[in-house]
Amino acid sequence: MNPETEPVPFTSDDYAARMARVVADALGAGLDGVVVMPGPDLVWLTGYQPTAITERLTMLTLTPGQPPTLLVPILERADAEAAAGAPSVEIVDWTDGTDPYEAASRFVRSHGQFGISDSAWAMHLLGLQERLPETRYRSLSQSLPMMRAVKDADELARLALAGAAADATFYEIVKVQFAGRRETEVAADLARLLREFGHEQVDFTVVGSGPNGANPHHEAGERVIQVGDAVVLDFGGLMHGYGSDTTRTVCVGESTEEQRDVHEIVRNAQQAAFDAVAPGIPCQEIDRVARAVITEAGYGKEFIHRTGHGIGVTTHEPPYMVEGEEQLLRPGMCFSIEPGIYLPGRFGVRIEDIVTVTETGGERFNNSDRMLRLVE
Structure with a gap:
């Protein structure tokens, strides 16, 4: 660096x-x-x-x-x-x-x-x-729920650097071979790239291919990735002591109409939740906005986790974007927005960015392409 x-x-x-x-x-x-x-x-x-x-x-x-x-x-x-x-x-x-x-x-x-x-x-x-x-x-x-939640300018700078490094990792990982390789091999590539782009600690490298993508916290395993698979890539760690955490979903070689439709629903939900970020909004409202888009599309039961979590010196910390969390958003708070749809036995889709609350709305720390990407 x-x-x-x-x-x-x-x-x-x-x-x-x-x-x-x-x-x-x-x-x-x-x-x-x-x-x-x-x-x-x-x-x-x-x-x-x-x-x-x-x-x-x-x-x-x-x-x-x-x-x-x-x-x-x-x-x-x-x-x-x-x-x-x-x-x-x-x-x-x-x-x-x-x-x-x-x-x-x-x-x-x-x-x-x-x-x-x-x-x-x-x-x-x-x-x-x-x-x-x-x-x-x-x-x-x-x-003291807000003890670490509101970041100062120097903390925000570290989170921005970590987010940029995660973005750079994504743009490199989509260049590697997926088809015919095990999930663990792609996960190892992710870990290597995170370190090459400045991370001192890698916390997770989720590679959920095909039916494994329907498990939000799937541990990369020995499954061989196949042409036609949707693959959930969720990765992050610590850089300069502060966290990164991003998720993108790609398809190998080709995509089906259903994969494209589900991905677009998740992308729209993620965008709607980001657009809702503003000072004074309850945390649960971010979850409600994302969930409403997915529910209206008929996949409400397949969105099986909260919409987001705080991030700072750890990759998961308060506040949480979840129903029942009435804590109000404040400038300097940083958290993930990561809606997903999970179809058991078939595939999953998740899109995740880290965002921070500004005086007027929200700002993303992840800016890599959120459209559905095809990889080899």
Whole structure:
């Protein structure tokens, strides 16, 4: 990747601002503090990701009126101190053979209600509750659902780069041979291309050919792709720490009228949902718009999943474009729009872009061709 396309590194001030925002939001939500275990929330707040998530307690505590405190095993202190956000936190360590929950109790208030990250291990939550029986905990996705959902300009730049790399991957994958090759071989090509275009991590490479395409989360297998197959290609991962996720459906050699018709219905549903994106619209409305197009065409029962999910430091995070999600869209929120139709035993079609909410509507991070493509 050219140097001019490298994103601006996050600084300790960036991480300090995130932590301060979370503390303020926690107060507004009636929380006495926030407890964050290893996972995407910890990475977003501090830049620190333990080399291995083990049974040893690692925990960030954000409490109004107290400095942010990161508790780590002593053998991992050096790694924590090297994190970009380390200057903004007080690092405390504990040693094997001692009680980490006793160490945590020194800076966690002895009573009150705390938000806790969804990635927390049950054994650690139970350990805190045993040591601090007057404390209660609520999932961060319920208590602070917008903690990571609204991206700043630097985060948006990373997501745009990841989306462009995924687009470049699609334009290269349609040049390879499909017919006569196994799904796993095409999946390997996808993974290779994602890395060539800058991804440091490949999370998934779905290649669902023919009847396998009717399974939305089909794992690429040993099926040999045949002429006439519709093939669902869903792929993504992390680039500069932020996610990509896109889906296109192609046909091998030739397409049937039914494949073309179903693909056009999905394309129209995806476009209608994108056109509906605007600040102040409930997330569920994006799902309703896409679903209405597919239902009107007679395939409502074959659209068997939500329309979208948020994306950021992970490829799946809140908010979700699904019935019942009344959270309002806000500028800076990023999510997928990915309607699909799945005909068991025959084929499936899905089209997916990552979009962000702007002040006036929506903007796509994926701009590769959404028309039905023929491949060899």
